[in-house]
């Protein structure tokens with residue numbers, strides 16, 4: 171078995187057929203659209219199949235619903251991250267905003283990668299799909315409107 175890759179600072183790992191594993195050396199902060207704290211941990215699994223009964227968190231529903239979504243991706247909007255400090259804390263916490271009936275918005279420097287390590291990108295912002303319907307997973311392509319996602 172090969173070791174899954176890991177990255178210092180903030181990162182999000184795309185698990186095949188499963189959730190987004192969000193990690194930070196400081197904290198992963200999940201907030202609602204008004205900026206109210208939902209949860210804060212060093213590592214959190216966020217639903218990307220759209221079926222969790224505990225959104226935005228993964229509750230394992232992807233297994234029951236046989237959610238099929240690859241882990242690999244290409245990113246046309248990849249960005250270089252700002253210069254890292256000498257501290258291990260690097261770029262501060264990973265802040266993710268849960269938009270009602272829509273995407274996860276990221277506004278923090280981070281590395282996004284597939285569990286097999288074949289896809290890797292860096293970003294300071296972005297929108298990730300949590301409805302399960304995007305044709306450009308893990309990114310949001312606004313399919314949440316067509317599929318009538320609620321959550």
Ligand code: FES
Nearest residue numbers: 299300301310313
């Ligand atoms: S949240 Fe899935 S396409 Fe936007």
